[in-house]
Amino acid sequence: MRGRPASDDAGAASRAMVTERLLPNGANAGGSDDKQQHWLREASVAPMVPATSAPKQGRSSSNRGRLHLAATLVSLSSFMWGYGAAVLNVCIVPDAVGSLLVDLNLSTAEQETATALVVVGALVAALTTGGVGDHLGHKRTILVNNLFYIAGAIICALATSKTAIFVGRFCIGIGSGVVTNTVPILLNEISPPQIRGQITSYHQLSLTIGMLATGVFGYFLITEVPAGWRYLNALLVVPAVLQLSRAALVYLRGESNAAAVDAELRDIASAMEHRRHDKKVGFSELAAHKHVLAVGTLLVFFQAMTGINTVMLYSAKIFHFAGISNPFLATAVVGFTNVSVTVVSISLVDSYGRRPLLLFGTAVMIAALLVLSASLLYLDGNTKVQGVIAVTAVLLFVAGFAVGLGAVVWVVLADMTPVHIRSRAFSFFMTTSYICNIVVAVYTLSAISFLGRGDNPEKDGIAKLYLILSGVAAASLGFSYAYAPETKHTEEAAGGEEHYGLLGDEDDGNSAVRREVTEL
Incomplete structure (x- = not known):
């Protein structure tokens, strides 16, 4: 067991920087130390231990x-x-x-x-x-x-x-x-x-x-x-x-x-x-960290409900509209895009931070959904152009998800959740995620059928559904901007x-x- 170092001034400075970085936008403006510490406790990013030694040199x-x-x-x-x-x-x-x-x-x-x-x-x-x-x-x-x-x-x-x-x-x-x-x-x-x-x-x-x-x-x-x-x-x-x-x-x-x-x-x-852990974590212990549960639950909600499974499910259909009828080619192209951009995201998440990638990726998803919806609704006169735009929008959407909500959410959830409740909290998060995915799986076809009109109701329904999903993605962007913490800075402030x-x-x-x- 290790005690706290004597240099409390350095520790206070580190904790103040972490607190400021983790406050929702505007929450720290003119706020008191009590309010900052309240957010820090609720977000479950505990105060840092100041660095006691420099990192080892010559690491193998x-x-x-x-x-x-x-x-x-x-x-x-x-x-x-x-x-x-x-x-x-x-x-x-x-x-x-x-x-x-x-x-x-x-x-x-x-x-x-x-x-x-x-x-x-x-x-x-x-x-x-x-x-x-x-x-x-x-x-x-x-x-x-x-x-x-x-x-x-x-x-x-x-x-x-x-x-x-x-x-x-x-x-x-x-x-x-x-x-x-x-x-x-x-x-x-x-x-x-x-x-x-x-x-x-x-x-x-x-x-x-x-x-x-x-x-x-x-x-x-x-x-x-x-x-x-x-x-x-x-x-x-x-x-x-x-x-x-x-x-x-x-x-x-x-x-x-x-x-x-x-x-x-x-x-x-x-x-x-x-x-x-000998201590059993119950619901009362989880309730003591209600802010981290709220933020984490809404992050996984938006991860599921912004349409990634719907777009992946209908990517082959959209490729078919574009004249690409081989479903394996569609799966391979979308999958390769997903993997490639996830690799890029991994290389950036520690250098650029979690929040910038989350916000940027979600913004790309919104733009891609709007373009995809418009291409399916309004470009019937030129099928080739429509197909190129639709396929490009699908790939951009998948890329945006891979950069932000796909990879970063897992990192943020693990970073911000206290050690002693992580297993229980992740069970709560994933229950929410799977319920959302079941809702998407059960109601997607019905929603497309309900929304579809005209000579090609399936295409019309898909286009309108993606327009609705762009609104959900916009809500996700607003929530992430206001409440998603930048957990990268917790380690920086503590000197590693x-x-x-x-x-x-x-x-x-x-x-x-x-x-x-x-x-x-």
């Missing part, structure tokens, strides 16, 4: 590489989430030799049910597994969770009935719900402040790579291989086994380094295992130290864990 690039390896291994769970969620959409492409519809004639309603069961399973997991990481340890939670992915993949791959597909999809959904309750938190806590945003963003990057992988593998398996949908589902087993495998790391490093790999695995295991509570009087072991994992 190999040790930094070990941190990235650890983050990559953890993020395999996020890859499985993205892959498992998107794989069915590729498997049910009509008129393809390897389509699931060749072997199991699912109706439209049954296809929607199979798609929705992943979200339902994730919602069940989010509601019931909020404290599992605190009690089992994050290492065991992630490793056990692989069993849900393996079971779901095998059940789907061997399915001979619609019921089996439904059961397999539900298992995959449970795995996805556990991922959202553990991976962003874990990545945040094993990473040093200087690159915390970058490491936490591995979650979103891996998720987008998983989605892209379904399109790439699906192009070959669904179009060329009979019963290719079975192989496409079975591939989900590979990352699950890899995450469980010591042999995989030995192979990557070489047999001569097996002892080093064992030591590394112990370090990584320690990083994943360290957070166990952790949040108080991580390395202060309530040290939970993160400092030792990080030294063991990285020695950065």
Whole structure:
């Protein structure tokens, strides 16, 4: 346990700067210290411990590489989430030799049910597994969770009935719900402040790579291989086994380094295992941090309700309107854009900060939705121009989401939520997210049908829905401008130290864990 240093003046200056940066716009103008401290407490960015020593010099690039390896291994769970969620959409492409519809004639309603069961399973997991990481340890939670992915993949791959597909999809959904309750938190806590945003963003990057992988593998398996949908589902087993495998790391490093790999695995295991709390966090404890719950809940609400799933779902249809009828090409182009821009976002999140990326990305989404809606509504006279504009707008929308609401929200949530309530709070956030996604999945088709008019009611309905979503995105921009904190400055103000509570009087072991994992 480490006490506070004697130099309180430096600490007060650091805390004042952090407080000012985190206040909503205008809230600090003429405000009292009491009001600033109230916001700081409610936003759950605790006062900083002033730096007691300069950062170590001559930090080893190999040790930094070990941190990235650890983050990559953890993020395999996020890859499985993205892959498992998107794989069915590729498997049910009509008129393809390897389509699931060749072997199991699912109706439209049954296809929607199979798609929705992943979200339902994730919602069940989010509601019931909020404290599992605190009690089992994050290492065991992630490793056990692989069993849900393996079971779901095998059940789907061997399915001979619609019921089996439904059961397999539900298992995959449970795995996805556990991922959202553990991976962003874990990545945040094993990473040093200087690159915390970058490491936490591995979650979103891996998720987008998983989605892209379904399109790439699906192009070959669904179009060329009979019963290719079975192989496409079975591939989900590979990352699950890899995450469980010591042999995989030995192979990557070489047999001569097996002892080093064992030591590394112990370090990584320690990083994943360290957070166990005897104190049970209940709703009263969460209520004490109502401001962070309110900000976090609305961020995930806007993440889901600004239309990313709707645009992704109908991207192939929009590409078809533009004369590009190959659904795999549409999936690949959109997925590649998502991955590429997420990589760019990761490289900027620690240098430029969270708020600028969040605000810029949301503004791009608004502009793209307006252009997309207008192109579908008013450019019927020139189909080629309309198609080019519509496709460009889709890609800009996906890019804007990847820069802002996609990657940054996870970083902000993990940064601003106190350590002792993170698991429970993330369960609350993700329950909200999955409920919103279920609403989007259930009502999108009905909304398009209700809004559509004219000779092509589907296109007209999509255009009007995107116009409405641009209004939701505008509300998101206003909320983020007023209330989303810039959590990057918390580490800067502390001279590179952790949040108080991580390395202060309530040290939970993160400092030792990080030294063991990285020695950065």
